[in-house]
Amino acid sequence: TTSIAVFTSDLRLRDNPVLHAALRAADRVIPLFVVDRRVAAAGFAVPNRVAFLRDCLADLDAGLRERGGRLVIRTGDAVEEIRRVAEQADAGEVHIAGGVSAFAGRREARLREALGGALRVHGAVLTAAEPGTVTPSGKDHFAVFTPYFRAWQGVELRTPFAAPRGVPVPSGVRSEPVAAVSLLGSGSPSPGLPEGGERAGRRRLTAWLRSGLGAYADRQDDLAGDATSRLSPYLHFGCLSPVELVHRARKSGGPGADAFVRQLAWRDFHHQVLAARPDASHTDYRPRGDRWRSDDDAVAAIAAWKAGRTGYPLVDAGMRQLAAEGWMHNRARLLVASFLTKTLYVDWRVGARHFLDLLVDGDVANNQLNWQWVAGTGTDTRPNRVLNPLAQARRFDPDGAYVRRWVPELAEVPGRRVHTPWSLPGVSYPPPIVDLAEAAARFREHRHTR
Ligand code: FAD
Numbered sequence: 358t359t360s361i362a363v364f365t366s367d368l369r370l371r372d373n374p375v376l377h378a379a380l381r382a383a384d385r386v387i388p389l390f391v392v393d394r395r396v397a398a399a400g401f402a403v404p405n406r407v408a409f410l411r412d413c414l415a416d417l418d419a420g421l422r423e424r425g426g427r428l429v430i431r432t433g434d435a436v437e438e439i440r441r442v443a444e445q446a447d448a449g450e451v452h453i454a455g456g457v458s459a460f461a462g463r464r465e466a467r468l469r470e471a472l473g474g475a476l477r478v479h480g481a482v483l484t485a486a487e488p489g490t491v492t493p494s495g496k497d498h499f500a501v502f503t504p505y506f507r508a509w510q511g512v513e514l515r516t517p518f519a520a521p522r523g524v525p526v527p528s529g530v531r532s533e534p535v536a537a538v539s540l541l542g543s544g545s546p547s548p549g550l551p552e553g554g555e556r557a558g559r560r561r562l563t564a565w566l567r568s569g570l571g572a573y574a575d576r577q578d579d580l581a582g583d584a585t586s587r588l589s590p591y592l593h594f595g596c597l598s599p600v601e602l603v604h605r606a607r608k609s610g611g612p613g614a615d616a617f618v619r620q621l622a623w624r625d626f627h628h629q630v631l632a633a634r635p636d637a638s639h640t641d642y643r644p645r646g647d648r649w650r651s652d653d654d655a656v657a658a659i660a661a662w663k664a665g666r667t668g669y670p671l672v673d674a675g676m677r678q679l680a681a682e683g684w685m686h687n688r689a690r691l692l693v694a695s696f697l698t699k700t701l702y703v704d705w706r707v708g709a710r711h712f713l714d715l716l717v718d719g720d721v722a723n724n725q726l727n728w729q730w731v732a733g734t735g736t737d738t739r740p741n742r743v744l745n746p747l748a749q750a751r752r753f754d755p756d757g758a759y760v761r762r763w764v765p766e767l768a769e770v771p772g773r774r775v776h777t778p779w780s781l782p783g784v785s786y787p788p789p790i791v792d793l794a795e796a797a798a799r800f801r802e803h804r805h806t807r
Contacts, residue, residue: 358383359446359527363439363453364390364428365461367482367595368413369555370420372517374479376524379452382477385527387446388421390414391439392432392538399460405683405717407538408546409553413594414535416554426524429532436467443472446527451475454482454595457628458721459635484625485599486512488632491625498633500736502626509622517601549682550717551590558591562602566609573613577620578688580671581758585687586617589718592624599624627726630736638725639706641734648803649704658701661790662693663711665764668789669746670776671754672696674763681763683717688753694731695744700796702803705732733804741804743797750776 362379368390370376379386396402418428431438443451455465455478468476480487491508492498499505551557565586576584591597603621606614631637641647649655661667665676675689685693690712697708709728713719729735733742750773754760757775761768766786767775778786 359385359387359448360450360452361387361389361439361443361446361448363451364388364417365454365456365483365595366593367454367598368410368417369558369596369598370417370424370520371555371559372519372598372601374482374515374518375452375454376521377518378477378479379450380521380524382450382452383448385525386426387429387442387448387526387530388417388426388524389429389431389439389442390417391435392430392533393435394433395435395460401713401719403714403719404544404546405550405715406719408550409590409717410594411535411538412553412557413555413596414538416556416596418535420520420555421524421526424521424524426526427532428535429526429530430535430537431531432533432537435464436471439468440471442530443475446530449475450477452477452479454478455480455487456483457488457632457635459638460721462635481515481600483595483599484628485514485603485621486625486629488625488629491629498629499626500630501738502623502736505626505629506619506622509625514600514603517598517604547681547683547715547717549684551587551682551684553590553594553596555591555596558588558596561586561588561591562597562605566605570606570609570617571611571613574616575613577616578753580674580686580688580754581756581762583686587684589723590684593718593720593723624723626736628722630726631722637729637735638721642726642729642736643734643740645734645740645804647702647704647732647734649698650702651704655701655703658790659697659703659707661787662697662701662703662708666787667696667791668779668787669696670757670760670764670767670778670786671746671750674754674760677763679712679715683715685716686759688749689759690727691731692744692746692749694728696746698728698732699743699800700746700791700793702796702799705729705734741801743800745793747776747793 360379360383362376367373421427451472486509576582606617665673672693675685675693679685694708697703698705705728709725712724730737733740757773760775778784
């Protein structure tokens with residue numbers, strides 16, 4: 358007998374319930390990844406994520422080959438390809454992880470139609486707690502993080518599965534080379550893009566548990582310290598299992614581990630919101646009647662924001678880190694998103710799209726719902742708070758080292774003066790594109806005169 362393990366955002370051998378179940382169900386298994394043309398057509402196949410994905414697939418294939426198997430790659434419509442492979446191999450069961458996006462929902466519905474009872478959908482693969490299992494009484498999801506987190510901490514997580522020893526793949530199943538995946542995207546990836554794949558992810562995880570986690574609670578917001586795990590791309594592509602991460606962090610214990618587990622719960626939180634409200638990827642979760650600016654001034658401001666030339670060095674540093682690495686520190690993400698939506702008063706969708714064009718961890722649930730959270734249309738219980746770039750600079754980049762790292766024009770300016778280049782004689786830097794006090798007044802007025 359043959360079963361199929363369809364890989365989606367779970368590109369790993371360790372703790373993979375989909376692969377585990379497919380192996381238990383039959384003597385042979387086809388590990389299948391479909392390069393779905395719809396994903397490319399929807400604008401998701403951007404150079405940074407395609408490059409990282411290619412690493413992931415090559416690494417997964419290598420891992421499977423060490424176990425006597427290989428990865429089968431097909432390009433086309435996912436449902437059509439899965440059905441075709443299942444038919445050709447006379448597969449009894451097709452296993453796949455449950456997703457939370459509208460896209461994944463449609464794919465699952467179509468698969469059910471095509472495969473009927475042969476389809477097996479697995480929970481708690483892409484998140485630690487399965488969306489829909491942690492709920493307030495009488496509702497389908499939590500709309501506020503703190504009570505969600507309280508309930509989430511009480512969930513008993515399954516024990517992680519070991520990587521399989523052998524993966525017997527039937528012969529004669531056609532596959533495309535990993536390199537074919539590059540056909541999806543054009544353009545070059547960011548120069549500082551990390552290496553993808555489960556092995557690279559595990560190396561980072563080991564180093565993180567050994568020497569980063571302990572100090573995380575104290576250092577997570579220190580922009581220059583760069584002291585977060587940088588595990589987000591590996592979580593996005595599923596090179597690492599969120600269930601395993603929670604177990605291992607809890608085992609380490611201490612305030613760093615507690616703070617880290619809390620961030621992993623934020624990831625689950627946004628996923629359960631999106632699972633319940635898939636439309637929140639593009640419509641306001643909590644509409645507030647915003648009339649976002651889109652005039653010529655706003656168009657110029659958006660261009661300056663994207664280029665990292667707003668005249669506010671901390672904002673600019675974040676945007677330049679994004680371009681250089683395909684990644685940005687969370688504290689900088691919060692600031693640049695607040696700056697776009699609340700200071701420039703530009704629609705969060707504009708910023709979210711730009712992030713998705715570049716982020717290697719770009720993720721519908723985390724990106725869109727964090728943007729909504731910052732814009733005040735999402736789950737923030739204080740939707741009118743505005744982050745001031747100068748106050749943020751004093752708190753999170755007090756010495757200016759983060760700005761000096763990412764803004765070469767200011768690399769020679771010592772200390773915190775780097776945050777106010779307009780006050781420095783002889784330093785040429787774009788003047789601020791917006792007056793903060795005027796912007797704050799505009800925001801209050803727009804928000805209150807809906
Ligand atoms: P760490 O601080 O080490 O945290 C560990 C893990 O917890 C992260 O890898 C991530 O999986 C999860 N996590 C941490 N903070 C959050 C959060 N606020 N929401 C959800 N999960 C979180 N994260 C993404 O993975 N993809 C995105 O597309 C994304 N877009 C964002 C957009 C905006 C406007 C903001 C404010 C945040 C966004 N985040 C996104 C969340 C967060 O910024 C990143 O997860 C984090 O910076 C990744 O770095 P790290 O792995 O070093 O995080």
